[in-house]
Amino acid sequence: MTHIEADPHLPIIRITREFRASPARLLRAHTEPELFARWIGPDTLQTRVEHWDARTGGSFRYVSVRDGEEWAFRGCFHEIRPDRLVQTFTYEGDPDGVALNTLWFDELGEGRTRLRTQSLVDSFESRDSWLKSGMEVGLQDGYRKLERMLSNDAG
Amino acid sequence: MLVDTLSRTFAALADPTRRDIVARLSAGDATVNQLAEPYAMSLQAVYKHLRVLEEAGVVSRPAGPQPRSVRLELGSLDLMDGWLEQARRRAEERYQRLDRVLAEMEDEEPGP
Numbered sequence: 001m002t003h004i005e006a007d008p009h010l011p012i013i014r015i016t017r018e019f020r021a022s023p024a025r026l027l028r029a030h031t032e033p034e035l036f037a038r039w040i041g042p043d044t045l046q047t048r049v050e051h052w053d054a055r056t057g058g059s060f061r062y063v064s065v066r067d068g069e070e071w072a073f074r075g076c077f078h079e080i081r082p083d084r085l086v087q088t089f090t091y092e093g094d095p096d097g098v099a100l101n102t103l104w105f106d107e108l109g110e111g112r113t114r115l116r117t118q119s120l121v122d123s124f125e126s127r128d129s130w131l132k133s134g135m136e137v138g139l140q141d142g143y144r145k146l147e148r149m150l151s152n153d154a155g
Numbered sequence: 156m157l158v159d160t161l162s163r164t165f166a167a168l169a170d171p172t173r174r175d176i177v178a179r180l181s182a183g184d185a186t187v188n189q190l191a192e193p194y195a196m197s198l199q200a201v202y203k204h205l206r207v208l209e210e211a212g213v214v215s216r217p218a219g220p221q222p223r224s225v226r227l228e229l230g231s232l233d234l235m236d237g238w239l240e241q242a243r244r245r246a247e248e249r250y251q252r253l254d255r256v257l258a259e260m261e262d263e264e265p266g267p
Contacts, residue, residue, distance in 0.1 A: 002243055002246050002247040002250055003243075006239055008174060008178065009171075009174075013242070017247075025257055025261075025264075029253060038259075039249065041249050042249070124165070124168070128165040131242050
């Protein structure tokens with residue numbers, strides 16, 4: 001079960017999820033490029049890793065491809081530890097928007113690990129536009145809800 | 156234009172004072188004077204913040220006995236919840252792919 005929250009005071013999104021794997025294996029899935037490319041997704045995209053130096057102080061760049069259209073992402077592996085990964089993350093189409101992502105791998109025993117991620121962006125507007133992204137259907141639903149709300153017949 | 160309307164809602168909530176007003180209204184309706192009390196700003200400045208929230212549909216000031224109280228329109232926060240739920244679903248889909256990769260790694264790894 002994935003749990004998500006938007007911090008009310010800081011432009012942060014936090015996501016928590018448990019996995020049936022050791023912290024070491026979960027870390028490898030985030031730091032080995034061929035493993036990372038297999039799950040980062042979404043399903044409709046192919047991921048091509050262009051540059052990958054998964055060491056403290058290293059950097060990465062990968063490209064998501066769909067029907068010839070490409071979206072490039074890059075960032076730094078600021079720090080890699082057995083139980084913690086700190087990265088910067090930028091979508092090259094919006095080079096001024098830099099997220100600071102921290103991932104914690106909490107060992108739960110019995111071969112289970114809790115992954116906690118925190119993504120800090122530079123403004124509430126950036127966070128909220130990220131929350132709105134990729135939501136054509138949700139946007140329509142949200143708009144209908146807003147319409148109802150604005151016409152004051154929302155219960 | 157629908158995106159403009161949505162952007163207005165989010166812009167309204169992008170200011171810390173306005174978020175604080177919303178947080179306090181979530182505990183119950185309040186008059187403008189009550190809302191203004193904790194802030195070191197003029198009543199006029201508080202009215203300005205309320206107007207932004209009102210125009211975005213986040214709060215309303217239903218006509219009624221004076222002094223009129225300010226009410227939180229919960230629907231506007233449902234919208235935020237809806238977007239969070241979308242983001243949650245996206246993360247869950249990604250993590251289900253990660254589940255599969257982790258299981259495949261187990262098959263590939265020799266050892267205990």
